[in-house]
Amino acid sequence: MNRINLITLGVRDMNTSIRFYRDGLGFQTSVTEENPSIVFFNNAGTKLSLYPLEGLVQDLNGKEPPEVKGFSGVTFAYNAKSREEVDEIMEKAEKAGGVIEKSPQRVFWGGYSGYFSDPDGHYWEVAYSEDWSFDENDMLIIE
8 A cells, every 4th residue: 555545624614615625726626516525626646525524424433523622733735836836825725715824934944835724724734845846747756
């Protein structure tokens, strides 16, 4: 097992999350209806999906999910191709209803990075390094 095909985010309000990801950030999907049961975004590489949190709990174990207070230790990342792209994505996230958790800035590892959270509190890093390169699918090459 050496791949991740799908990352599913449990969301409290499907329509708010669709507007955030599809309309605000530009994630591509064929979903156009209101309040769908699930949404798959057509990313290059790993797919991202949104699923109602209550349904995800039922699928997992039928009990209430553990209450998480504060940072859960999980982040998602978007690797940009310029500092300007980092700023653009962060601005889009904020306009779409996200919360800027850390404004973009030079960071200890030499890059430029910031964090936002989506309407359900999922954290995203948006980062750039002049040392990065990307493959034909826009996936970061890490050697």
